[in-house]
Amino acid sequence: MPIPTVEAVLTLQSWLSPGYPVGAFAYSHGLELAVAEGRVGGAASLELWVRDVIELGGGRGDAVLLGAAFDDWAQADTAARAFAAGAGRLTETLDQGRAFAATIAAAEGGAADPVAYPVAVGRAARASGLPRTLAAAMYLQAMAGALVSAAQRLAPVGQTEAQGILARLRPLCRAVGAEASHAGLTALSGAAFLSDIASQRHEVKHVKVFRT
Amino acid sequence: MAAMKDIAVIDGATQPRARGALRIGVGPRGLTALRQSGALKALFPHRGSDQVVLVNTAGGITGGDRFGVVLEVAPGARLTVTTQAAERAYAAQPDETGQIEIDARVSGELCWLPQETIIFDRSRLSRQMRVDMDAGARVLWCEQICFGRLARGETLRDVRFRDRVEIRRGGRAVYLDGLDLTGDVFATLDRPAVAAGGRAMASLVLAGPDAAEHLAAVRALLPATGGASMLGADVLVARIVAADGYDLRVALAAILRRLSGRDLPAVWRS
Numbered sequence: 001m002p003i004p005t006v007e008a009v010l011t012l013q014s015w016l017s018p019g020y021p022v023g024a025f026a027y028s029h030g031l032e033l034a035v036a037e038g039r040v041g042g043a044a045s046l047e048l049w050v051r052d053v054i055e056l057g058g059g060r061g062d063a064v065l066l067g068a069a070f071d072d073w074a075q076a077d078t079a080a081r082a083f084a085a086g087a088g089r090l091t092e093t094l095d096q097g098r099a100f101a102a103t104i105a106a107a108e109g110g111a112a113d114p115v116a117y118p119v120a121v122g123r124a125a126r127a128s129g130l131p132r133t134l135a136a137a138m139y140l141q142a143m144a145g146a147l148v149s150a151a152q153r154l155a156p157v158g159q160t161e162a163q164g165i166l167a168r169l170r171p172l173c174r175a176v177g178a179e180a181s182h183a184g185l186t187a188l189s190g191a192a193f194l195s196d197i198a199s200q201r202h203e204v205k206h207v208k209v210f211r212t
Numbered sequence: 213m214a215a216m217k218d219i220a221v222i223d224g225a226t227q228p229r230a231r232g233a234l235r236i237g238v239g240p241r242g243l244t245a246l247r248q249s250g251a252l253k254a255l256f257p258h259r260g261s262d263q264v265v266l267v268n269t270a271g272g273i274t275g276g277d278r279f280g281v282v283l284e285v286a287p288g289a290r291l292t293v294t295t296q297a298a299e300r301a302y303a304a305q306p307d308e309t310g311q312i313e314i315d316a317r318v319s320g321e322l323c324w325l326p327q328e329t330i331i332f333d334r335s336r337l338s339r340q341m342r343v344d345m346d347a348g349a350r351v352l353w354c355e356q357i358c359f360g361r362l363a364r365g366e367t368l369r370d371v372r373f374r375d376r377v378e379i380r381r382g383g384r385a386v387y388l389d390g391l392d393l394t395g396d397v398f399a400t401l402d403r404p405a406v407a408a409g410g411r412a413m414a415s416l417v418l419a420g421p422d423a424a425e426h427l428a429a430v431r432a433l434l435p436a437t438g439g440a441s442m443l444g445a446d447v448l449v450a451r452i453v454a455a456d457g458y459d460l461r462v463a464l465a466a467i468l469r470r471l472s473g474r475d476l477p478a479v480w481r482s
Contacts, residue, residue, distance in 0.1 A: 052405030082385035086441025189390030200439025
């Protein structure tokens with residue numbers, strides 16, 4: 001039986017907060033390269049970029065994987081590894097997934113086997129009886145938050161502008177989370193080509209702030 | 213195999229405009245199986261070469277069409293597959309989707325190098341490719357998609373395109389990709405993290421023991437809108453976005469020459 005919404009939100013908020021020790025601050029998901037190449041230069045272009053990632057790129061893909069982990073996390077993990085855009089993305093998702101699983105196992109019990117990050121979150125959410133739609137929407141909002149916060153270290157984006165972007169992306173996080181988390185692995189797809197290409201190109205960048 | 217079996221089933225409710233089924237098997241000494249029916253034909257342009265050219269005699273694909281291809285590459289064998297012309301996804305009735313299914317079972321080496329697929333406005337196309345590799349197999353796979361007939365000023369405002377690729381080795385997925393483009397595709401392609409106005413895209417995979425050796429060279433050959441990386445020790449992946457099909461092909465030519473170890477199929481160069 002699902003737990004009450006308030007408890008579910010409280011649990012997910014702590015798991016997905018920037019303070020949860022998964023090292024989210026170390027990854028930009030290709031955004032650093034997009035800034036370096038002039039594709040993202042300020043608040044307006046940042047908002048468009050993050051919107052694409054959440055709706056058509058790694059965000060939606062992760063929401064599909066998170067939802068699929070409710071049904072079969074091992075299968076979702078295999079798919080996550082084969083679906084990654086490259087070595088950088090694979091590191092990004094596996095390192096965070098490993099840290100998330102280890103932390104949650106130690107802090108409140110649960111599976112510690114290292115899996116891709118959205119799979120680890122989906123697996124833990126299911127074990128705690130949390131609804132997948134909510135988990136996926138909050139995961140996407142956390143991802144948007146991490147991207148915007150990464151951009152603030154790279155480009156002139158003010159704190160108020162950053163929060164404005166996140167507020168406007170909230171309905172998208174909700175919609176994509178609802179659709180993708182119930183879509184199943186056959187719905188895994190992505191159209192954010194330049195975001196994927198940016199993360200591939202980031203791997204050979206010489207001076208880096210972020211790992212991806 | 214699944215693709216072959218599905219094609220054999222006649223659906224009485226909707227009359228397909230075209231259907232084609234093709235099965236090709238190769239062994240170390242050449243062709244071991246060849247079955248073709250309907251609008252799909254296989255040409256072997258050079259005696260003794262490993263190259264086969266697929267021909268869609270229907271001239272393209274539209275709603276209700278179904279094409280199935282099955283490829284079997286035995287240990288020690290090599291097969292290079294290309295197409296005689298670009299595959300054209302024509303306008304279709306809104307509720308009728310053309311389907312292409314390709315299944316490959318590879319113990320030797322497969323180079324899947326079709327010419328580009330051109331998506332027309334109001335087309336509905338669903339494609340699925342599955343490759344099952346043995347541990348020692350090598351697969352070079354490349355697909356190019358061109359959005360709209362740009363020379364004619366065509367814009368894509370009402371499209372349904374679904375594409376799925378799965379490459380498995382020893383039964384385990386090593387590469388998975390999917391693309392769902394619906395509705396106003398040009399508006400989607402204009403978005404900054406999608407294609408920033410580009411109208412052509414290629415995906416490339418090299419799965420095999422030598423994949424990592426080529427990474428640096430592939431990266432050096434890529435344009436600024438292309439990227440390459442490794443998915444594990446022996447799967448190289450690359451993606452290129454380009455303004456149009458011509459730029460895309462130029463960017464790909466040298467990379468494919470290197471990864472296939474030979475000149476591109478002659479049909480590619482004409």
